[in-house]
Amino acid sequence: MGTKSREYLFGATICVLAERARDARKDADGLACQAWNARMLGFQGPAQPSPALGDALNAGYRYLEVKCLGCATHQTVALDVVRRPKTTPIHELERYMRCRHCSELQGRPFKRNHLVALRTTKVSAANPPSVCWPGER
Ligand SMILES: [Zn+2]
Numbered sequence: 001m002g003t004k005s006r007e008y009l010f011g012a013t014i015c016v017l018a019e020r021a022r023d024a025r026k027d028a029d030g031l032a033c034q035a036w037n038a039r040m041l042g043f044q045g046p047a048q049p050s051p052a053l054g055d056a057l058n059a060g061y062r063y064l065e066v067k068c069l070g071c072a073t074h075q076t077v078a079l080d081v082v083r084r085p086k087t088t089p090i091h092e093l094e095r096y097m098r099c100r101h102c103s104e105l106q107g108r109p110f111k112r113n114h115l116v117a118l119r120t121t122k123v124s125a126a127n128p129p130s131v132c133w134p135g136e137r
Pocket of ligand 1: 069070071072100
Protein backbone atom coordinates (compact mmCIF):
# COMPACT_ATOMS: atom_id res chain seq x y z
CA MET A 1 0.00 0.00 0.00
CA GLY A 2 1.52 3.25 -1.12
CA THR A 3 0.83 6.88 -0.58
CA LYS A 4 0.28 9.50 -3.25
CA SER A 5 3.44 11.38 -4.17
CA ARG A 6 3.94 14.99 -3.23
CA GLU A 7 4.21 15.76 -6.94
CA TYR A 8 0.73 14.32 -7.47
CA LEU A 9 -0.71 16.11 -4.47
CA PHE A 10 0.80 19.58 -4.92
CA GLY A 11 2.23 19.74 -8.45
CA ALA A 12 -0.82 21.23 -10.16
CA THR A 13 -1.46 23.67 -7.30
CA ILE A 14 2.10 24.98 -7.46
CA CYS A 15 1.89 25.45 -11.23
CA VAL A 16 -1.44 27.27 -11.07
CA LEU A 17 -0.35 29.56 -8.24
CA ALA A 18 2.97 30.35 -9.92
CA GLU A 19 1.12 31.23 -13.13
CA ARG A 20 -1.31 33.47 -11.24
CA ALA A 21 1.60 35.23 -9.53
CA ARG A 22 3.31 35.77 -12.89
CA ASP A 23 0.10 37.21 -14.40
CA ALA A 24 -0.45 39.46 -11.38
CA ARG A 25 3.11 40.80 -11.61
CA LYS A 26 2.65 41.53 -15.30
CA ASP A 27 -0.66 43.32 -14.63
CA ALA A 28 0.87 45.36 -11.80
CA ASP A 29 3.89 46.32 -13.93
CA GLY A 30 1.62 47.30 -16.82
CA LEU A 31 -0.57 49.47 -14.62
CA ALA A 32 2.45 51.14 -13.03
CA CYS A 33 3.80 51.99 -16.49
CA GLN A 34 0.41 53.28 -17.64
CA ALA A 35 0.15 55.47 -14.55
CA TRP A 36 3.65 56.86 -15.14
CA ASN A 37 2.88 57.48 -18.81
CA ALA A 38 -0.34 59.29 -17.92
CA ARG A 39 1.51 61.53 -15.45
CA MET A 40 4.33 62.28 -17.91
CA LEU A 41 2.02 62.97 -20.86
CA GLY A 42 -0.61 64.81 -18.85
CA PHE A 43 1.51 66.86 -16.47
CA GLN A 44 5.00 66.44 -18.01
CA GLY A 45 6.28 65.09 -14.72
CA PRO A 46 7.44 64.70 -12.07
CA ALA A 47 9.31 61.67 -13.40
CA GLN A 48 9.92 60.35 -9.88
CA PRO A 49 8.92 57.83 -8.71
CA SER A 50 9.05 55.75 -11.86
CA PRO A 51 8.71 52.04 -12.63
CA ALA A 52 11.90 49.98 -12.66
CA LEU A 53 13.60 49.03 -15.91
CA GLY A 54 12.72 45.37 -15.42
CA ASP A 55 9.08 46.21 -14.65
CA ALA A 56 8.74 48.17 -17.89
CA LEU A 57 10.27 45.33 -19.90
CA ASN A 58 8.05 42.78 -18.15
CA ALA A 59 4.98 44.82 -19.06
CA GLY A 60 6.01 44.98 -22.72
CA TYR A 61 7.23 48.59 -22.76
CA ARG A 62 10.47 48.07 -24.66
CA TYR A 63 11.23 51.69 -25.53
CA LEU A 64 11.60 55.01 -23.75
CA GLU A 65 10.66 58.12 -25.67
CA VAL A 66 13.03 61.00 -24.98
CA LYS A 67 12.91 64.59 -26.21
CA CYS A 68 16.13 66.54 -26.74
CA LEU A 69 15.85 70.04 -25.32
CA GLY A 70 18.43 71.31 -27.82
CA CYS A 71 16.92 70.30 -31.14
CA ALA A 72 13.41 69.29 -29.93
CA THR A 73 13.56 65.90 -31.65
CA HIS A 74 11.88 62.90 -30.11
CA GLN A 75 13.88 59.70 -30.05
CA THR A 76 13.33 56.26 -28.60
CA VAL A 77 15.84 54.32 -26.55
CA ALA A 78 15.58 50.52 -26.54
CA LEU A 79 15.34 49.50 -22.90
CA ASP A 80 16.41 45.90 -23.47
CA VAL A 81 19.93 46.99 -24.46
CA VAL A 82 20.43 49.43 -21.56
CA ARG A 83 23.25 48.08 -19.44
CA ARG A 84 21.88 48.89 -16.01
CA PRO A 85 20.46 46.65 -13.30
CA LYS A 86 16.80 45.75 -13.90
CA THR A 87 15.92 47.44 -10.62
CA THR A 88 17.06 50.85 -11.91
CA PRO A 89 14.14 53.30 -11.96
CA ILE A 90 13.40 54.70 -15.42
CA HIS A 91 13.92 58.30 -14.30
CA GLU A 92 17.55 57.56 -13.41
CA LEU A 93 18.29 56.91 -17.07
CA GLU A 94 17.63 60.56 -17.92
CA ARG A 95 21.10 61.75 -16.97
CA TYR A 96 22.80 59.20 -19.24
CA MET A 97 20.93 60.19 -22.40
CA ARG A 98 22.76 62.37 -24.87
CA CYS A 99 21.72 63.64 -28.25
CA ARG A 100 24.16 62.62 -30.99
CA HIS A 101 23.21 65.50 -33.28
CA CYS A 102 23.57 68.21 -30.63
CA SER A 103 26.75 66.63 -29.24
CA GLU A 104 28.38 66.77 -32.68
CA LEU A 105 27.32 70.40 -33.12
CA GLN A 106 28.66 71.50 -29.75
CA GLY A 107 31.71 69.26 -29.60
CA ARG A 108 30.81 67.95 -26.15
CA PRO A 109 28.22 65.51 -24.79
CA PHE A 110 24.86 67.27 -24.86
CA LYS A 111 22.79 65.74 -22.10
CA ARG A 112 19.78 68.01 -21.75
CA ASN A 113 16.86 65.71 -22.36
CA HIS A 114 13.35 65.27 -21.15
CA LEU A 115 11.73 61.89 -20.62
CA VAL A 116 8.41 61.75 -22.49
CA ALA A 117 6.87 58.32 -21.97
CA LEU A 118 7.36 54.58 -22.13
CA ARG A 119 6.41 53.07 -25.45
CA THR A 120 5.82 49.60 -26.81
CA THR A 121 7.09 50.60 -30.27
CA LYS A 122 9.69 52.92 -31.74
CA VAL A 123 9.04 56.48 -32.83
CA SER A 124 8.74 56.58 -36.64
CA ALA A 125 6.92 58.52 -39.33
CA ALA A 126 4.14 55.94 -39.25
CA ASN A 127 4.08 56.04 -35.46
CA PRO A 128 4.67 59.68 -34.46
CA PRO A 129 5.57 60.95 -30.97
CA SER A 130 2.75 60.61 -28.49
CA VAL A 131 2.54 64.28 -27.63
CA CYS A 132 3.25 67.69 -29.11
CA TRP A 133 3.79 70.47 -26.63
CA PRO A 134 2.80 74.10 -27.11
CA GLY A 135 5.28 75.97 -29.23
CA GLU A 136 6.39 72.82 -30.97
CA ARG A 137 5.86 72.09 -34.63
ZN1 LIG B 1 19.41 67.31 -29.88
